[in-house]
Amino acid sequence: MPEPAAPAGPLAGRTAPHGKVAEPLPLCPSSALAERGLAFGFDVQLWGQSARAFALRFDGRVVAYMNRCAHVPVEMDWQAGDFLDHERRWIVCSIHGATYDPVHGHCLAGPCAKRRLMAIETVERDGQVYWYPSRDIQPVAFDAAAEESPR
Numbered sequence: 001m002p003e004p005a006a007p008a009g010p011l012a013g014r015t016a017p018h019g020k021v022a023e024p025l026p027l028c029p030s031s032a033l034a035e036r037g038l039a040f041g042f043d044v045q046l047w048g049q050s051a052r053a054f055a056l057r058f059d060g061r062v063v064a065y066m067n068r069c070a071h072v073p074v075e076m077d078w079q080a081g082d083f084l085d086h087e088r089r090w091i092v093c094s095i096h097g098a099t100y101d102p103v104h105g106h107c108l109a110g111p112c113a114k115r116r117l118m119a120i121e122t123v124e125r126d127g128q129v130y131w132y133p134s135r136d137i138q139p140v141a142f143d144a145a146a147e148e149s150p151r
């Protein structure tokens, strides 16, 4: 039996740990992300550990990164969801001021040296933003038993 054709477009090259093509997961409505506004934070599993990520809109495009500074692996926002500087131009870590380009997450100044933020791929269609899990960044597992247990 022939192998299925490799996916094209936004699914090209994305594989989950089990070897299947990663499916995009719903993140938030497009309207939740104002241009250079507050970010939308979300929970993920990074290398099997709970962690936070964020998505924001910059020059019309949705970008997403782990909320994890390249200098010291701590969360970077000044207040919840607030990652940009006064001019709304750069992502600036609230701890020691590392400055990142929102377009690709590269460090531009400060103690992050030549490292970059861990990017999460996104796609936006029909008024909805989706994110793609990767080998390292996975969705939080849904614990049905915990949901059903009495409080």
Ligand code: FES
Pocket (backbone or CB within 6 Å): 069, 070, 071, 072, 073, 074, 076, 093, 094, 095, 096, 097, 098, 110, 111, 112
């Ligand atoms: S922890 Fe972000 S600049 Fe130091």
